[in-house]
Amino acid sequence: MKVLDLLTRYKFDTNLNSSSVIEDLKQGNTLVLIENFPLSDDAFESFINTIGVSIIENRNNNRKAVFNVKIVKQNSFFESIANSNLAFPLHTDCADFNSIPNCIGLLCVEPATLKQGESTFMFLNEVINQLSEKRIEELLNKKWKFRNQSRSILTLENKTYKICYDRITIESFSEISKIEIDELNKLDELFESNSFDIKLKKGDLILFRNDLMLHGRKGIDIDSKRLIKRIRFTIS
Numbered sequence: 558m559k560v561l562d563l564l565t566r567y568k569f570d571t572n573l574n575s576s577s578v579i580e581d582l583k584q585g586n587t588l589v590l591i592e593n594f595p596l597s598d599d600a601f602e603s604f605i606n607t608i609g610v611s612i613i614e615n616r617n618n619n620r621k622a623v624f625n626v627k628i629v630k631q632n633s634f635f636e637s638i639a640n641s642n643l644a645f646p647l648h649t650d651c652a653d654f655n656s657i658p659n660c661i662g663l664l665c666v667e668p669a670t671l672k673q674g675e676s677t678f679m680f681l682n683e684v685i686n687q688l689s690e691k692r693i694e695e696l697l698n699k700k701w702k703f704r705n706q707s708r709s710i711l712t713l714e715n716k717t718y719k720i721c722y723d724r725i726t727i728e729s730f731s732e733i734s735k736i737e738i739d740e741l742n743k744l745d746e747l748f749e750s751n752s753f754d755i756k757l758k759k760g761d762l763i764l765f766r767n768d769l770m771l772h773g774r775k776g777i778d779i780d781s782k783r784l785i786k787r788i789r790f791t792i793s
């Protein structure tokens with residue numbers, strides 16, 4: 558798979574028209590990369606506001622839309638998984654929310670040092686083509702527990718398959734059987750084999766669908782200064 562085919566590139570300038578970015582995200586078969594994006598929360602928030610509706614969370618900067626993904630330790634514990642140096646396996650964000658945002662924006666303010674902290678992605682379309690009809694049926698029907706939500710990994714909406722997958726959430730809040738662990742291991746293998754890496758540069762803003770692809774990241778050094786600003790949002 559050639560990574561470049563999966564990226565739609567733009568260069569930021571104040572006249573950047575968000576309508577083509579909206580169209581790319583609606584189509585959902587590409588990652589949108591905007592280079593030279595300004596590094597401030599305000600610029601990030603106002604641009605996303607021209608595309609969709611941001612999710613506001615208490616833990617975000619000023620309780621608004623931007624969350625700083627960086628290492629934060631409190632009494633030698635990480636403040637959250639997002640504030641750790643750990644690798645994140647491929648997942649959907651907010652799999653346990655009542656309403657899952659269908660898009661994510663990640664703005665690279667400070668990249669990790671060479672060969673660390675790469676972002677990983679996987680397009681659901683690629684995987685669907687490799688699954689038997691029977692397997693797709695199973696993934697549409699079987700419900701998994703994402704904290705308080707009971708959801709299937711695949712759903713079919715207007716002839717489009719969508720995905721909701723976060724193994725850490727599934728396994729953190731419910732007992733699963735040996736057979737189910739094997740099932741998830743096989744899925745993880747399939748997802749991994751279809752994934753690709755992108756190393757974000759300073760000023761790269763990447764926008765992608767949270768319901769049509771999975772994302773993750775490679776691990777980083779414990780003292781890394783890597784800083785990625787994140788906004789989760791929904792386009793209609």
Ligand SMILES: [Fe+2]
Nearest residue numbers: 648649650772
């Ligand atoms: Fe995530």
